[in-house]
Amino acid sequence: MDKDTILKDLSDEELAADTAAGSCSSFEELISRYSPRLFYFLRHRTASDQNVEDLIQETFLKAFRNIDRFDPKRNFSTWLYTIAARQAVSLYRANKAKKPSLVPMASSQDPQEIVIQKQESQNLWILAKKLSRKEYKTLWLYYAEDMPIKNIAEIMKKKKVTVRVLLHRARINLAKKLDKSVYSESFAGENSAEHKFSFSEIGEI
Amino acid sequence: MLCSMHKWLISRAVDSKKQIPAFTKRHLGRCDSCRKFTQLCGSLKQRFAHDTTAILKGYNKAIDQKIISALPEIKESRSTLSRQGVGPNLFSKRTFLVPSLVAASLVLVISISILFLTLPRSSEVNSLANMSDLFKRAYPVRILEKAESPLEKEYTELKETIESTAKFLISRLDVRLGR
Ligand SMILES: [Zn+2]
Numbered sequence: 001m002d003k004d005t006i007l008k009d010l011s012d013e014e015l016a017a018d019t020a021a022g023s024c025s026s027f028e029e030l031i032s033r034y035s036p037r038l039f040y041f042l043r044h045r046t047a048s049d050q051n052v053e054d055l056i057q058e059t060f061l062k063a064f065r066n067i068d069r070f071d072p073k074r075n076f077s078t079w080l081y082t083i084a085a086r087q088a089v090s091l092y093r094a095n096k097a098k099k100p101s102l103v104p105m106a107s108s109q110d111p112q113e114i115v116i117q118k119q120e121s122q123n124l125w126i127l128a129k130k131l132s133r134k135e136y137k138t139l140w141l142y143y144a145e146d147m148p149i150k151n152i153a154e155i156m157k158k159k160k161v162t163v164r165v166l167l168h169r170a171r172i173n174l175a176k177k178l179d180k181s182v183y184s185e186s187f188a189g190e191n192s193a194e195h196k197f198s199f200s201e202i203g204e205i
Numbered sequence: 206m207l208c209s210m211h212k213w214l215i216s217r218a219v220d221s222k223k224q225i226p227a228f229t230k231r232h233l234g235r236c237d238s239c240r241k242f243t244q245l246c247g248s249l250k251q252r253f254a255h256d257t258t259a260i261l262k263g264y265n266k267a268i269d270q271k272i273i274s275a276l277p278e279i280k281e282s283r284s285t286l287s288r289q290g291v292g293p294n295l296f297s298k299r300t301f302l303v304p305s306l307v308a309a310s311l312v313l314v315i316s317i318s319i320l321f322l323t324l325p326r327s328s329e330v331n332s333l334a335n336m337s338d339l340f341k342r343a344y345p346v347r348i349l350e351k352a353e354s355p356l357e358k359e360y361t362e363l364k365e366t367i368e369s370t371a372k373f374l375i376s377r378l379d380v381r382l383g384r
Contacts, residue, residue, distance in 0.1 A: 024276050031272055036264035040257075053268050060272045064279055124256045143253035149220060161372050168216035175245050 012076035020067045027067070031060055034077070038084050041140045045129045047088075055091060059084040078151045081141065085155050092133075127177055128170070135170035142167055207232070211239050213373045214366065219246045226366050 007015065007029040018026035035056055042052045062083050063070075070079055125144075128136050134156070141152045149167075153160045211229045218225045225233075225243070233240050 022280075024273075024280060027276060028269075028273055031269050032266075035266075035269050035272070036261045039264055039268075040260055056268060057272050057275075061275060061279060064276060123260050124252050125260050139253070143250060144257040164217065164220055165373070167220065168213055171216055171242070171246055171249065172212065174249075175242055178245070179241070 013072040013074075016067060016070050016076050017072045019064070020070065027060075027064055030076075030080075034080055035060070037144065038080070040125065040144070041081065041137060042084060042088055043129070044133045044136050046133060047091075051091060051095075055084065055087050058087050062087070075151060077145060078147070078154055081145070081155045085137070085157075124174075128174060130177060131170055131173050134166055135173065138163060138166040139170045139174075208236060208239055210370060210373070211236070212242050214370065215239065215243050215246055217366075217369050223362070 003025065007026060010018070010026070010029070012030065012033065015026040015030050019030070038056050038059060039052060042055050043049070047055075059080065063080055070076065125140075128139050131139070137156065138152060141147045141155060142149075147155075149160050149163050152158075153163045156163065158166070211232050214226055214229045217223075229239075233243060
């Protein structure tokens with residue numbers, strides 16, 4: 001059995017423990033497992049691709065630097081996503097201070113990018129990107145990562161009930177986007193705003 | 206307002222993998238919007254699972270190489286810190302706490318084994334019988350029986366539903382007051 005096959009058989013937590021013991025190839029395996037997932041977790045409509053790439057890089061380097069602090073009895077994905085979420089908050093705050101630097105990612109005119117965008121347009125995640133950042137991230141952790149509410153709350157620094165409300169709100173808004181005609185009727189009397197609830201305790205993430 | 210509450214209870218049922226409450230089920234019989242929302246909630250898991258696989262295939266792996274090329278430098282600085290005795294490795298939980306815990310557990314296991322071997326068997330049986338007797342006297346209705354009774358279960362579920370709905374409504378009220 002070659003080295004790559006052995007690494008692929010190891011759990012995330014075992015790979016993290018190996019990394020702490022000095023193995024770079026174990027961390028490379030973790031990068032290959034998580035970079036695509038982190039990319040789509042962080043790739044919201046308000047973030048440019050360059051910002052997302054920087055965030056992924058920063059997340060992995062921070063994780064590598066602090067791998068000794070990771071407890072292998074805990075869930076590695078929760079730990080890594082927590083770092084990514086913190087990095088995203090810092091970048092968002094920095095960008096907010098500079099304001100004009102928040103570049104919407106759809107501005108690219110690259111023909112290859114246009115082809116990818118067309119292929120992706122049928123994907124539900126593309127529609128989900130139109131939701132608020134917090135709703136999108138909650139959906140990603142819940143449906144793409146299949147994470148329990150408890151872990152999502154830990155990553156997003158929220159109460160469990162807040163995560164449930166965010167998930168619910170995401171579903172409602174997604175339903176509206178999927179079938180505007182049906183859903184707009186049932187909400188017309190309640191509130192015409194896109195996000196009708198805004199909880200004071202739901203901060204930025 | 207009513208539809209909002211029912212939709213919240215539908216979402217909650219999906220997340221907690223529990224049944225939709227009976228009064229929401231009755232509402233679904235006459236509300237098209239809530240019925241469509243239930244169908245959507247039920248299908249999201251499968252749809253997102255499919256679309257996640259599809260979207261991850263389109264990821265450009267070039268960025269991984271950039272990260273990997275930066276690792277040796279960080280590894281070097283980490284080992285330098287360790288050599289200087291200020292790295293987290295030296296006094297990390299794993300190197301310090303784990304051996305102490307293992308030693309403590311070993312002492313505990315040995316002590317219990319010695320106690321177990323020295324005690325006569327009859328006294329052990331007697332003490333277990335006494336404990337069981339005491340338990341029966343303290344809990345005339347077994348806790349398990351109580352927990353499993355349908356009435357108790359229904360009561361717990363109803364209590365949870367009301368609590369959850371109240372939290373949801375309070376959150377909404379909170380927003381209106383905050384505006
Ligand atoms: Zn309804």
